[in-house]
Amino acid sequence: MLSGTALAPGFATVAGHAHELLFGFALAVAAGFLINRTSTARLAALFTLWLLARTLHITLPGSTLSLIANAGFAVMLAWMTVPQFLRGAKKWRNKAIAPILLGLCAMAALFQFTSDSTQAWLPFFALQQAVLLLTLLMLFMGGRIIAPAAAGAIERAGGHLEARVQPRMEGALLLLMAGVIVTVALPGGAPVTGLLTLVAAVLAAVRLMRWRLWAAQGRPDLWCLGLGYGWLVAGLALLALSWLTPLLAPGTATHAITVGALGTLTTGVMARVRLNRARRDPAASWVIPVATLLMGTAALVRLFFPVEAPALALASGLWALAMAALVALFLQVPAR
Structure with a gap:
């Protein structure tokens, strides 16, 4: 298109x-x-x-x-x-x-x-708000999925994870993102929106580091979910940059969230749910790391080459391959 x-x-x-x-x-x-x-x-x-x-x-x-x-x-x-x-x-x-x-x-x-509508900004407003709400949902649900899984894996490896859900940090992220959702709709609110988004990116990064996913030995499925959460951090940081400076367009920055985070987290979570219900080990699946690599590459292509036709074809092809790998998993592993 x-x-x-x-x-x-x-x-x-x-x-x-x-x-x-x-x-x-x-x-x-x-x-x-x-x-x-x-x-x-x-x-x-x-x-x-x-x-x-x-x-x-x-x-x-x-x-x-x-x-x-x-x-x-x-x-x-x-x-x-x-x-x-x-x-x-x-x-x-x-x-x-x-x-x-x-x-x-x-x-x-x-x-x-x-x-x-003759008010062309209204559909754009709906899409922009949807991206921010979706980001908030992934920040919240990602923490509720990754933290307990990381804690269990680290304990099985002989360690202990103190920082799990991190309720204060989670609450702060909810309030910060609520502020972003409100201020982005206000005339002249870009500087405040950018600062709030930057603080949210820092908090999300600290939260991710405190999960110590590197200590979950032999769990590439959890590392991939961590990369998906890391794409949320990168997306928030890039959005902050786009609102605070003219260096990057918000539409381009959004792809770190809509391709990197959304693509990685959805494929990773859906694959893990299917495997867990079939009583198979998600850590042994090739689909999750392959889909994570494909989604991450697609996101990088969209960020660095936002309008070039060959890059668009490459990014969409990588997304499609990642989804095809997920379909292959669904066909291979019976549902229960």
């Missing part, structure tokens, strides 16, 4: 590409991870809406049917997830999942209702 090739109508603009990555892929991953107990009928209805939304947005973007399907998927996902986190969580940090999910679903709906 960026090289001028005629594609499906939904991919005729940069916004269409971003929409499908954030609301087609990332929101579906969030649904799969966060919906634990529900009826088969509800899951079937949610999946049908998702599939219909993808088909209609690609072929008939901006149509009433596409709007209904995409907004409907977001509304149903919020209805199935937000109440359970509001009711079940006791600490305010755990309750934060509910507004994050609600915000992501609201941005998906907002994009649909404003895609044909």
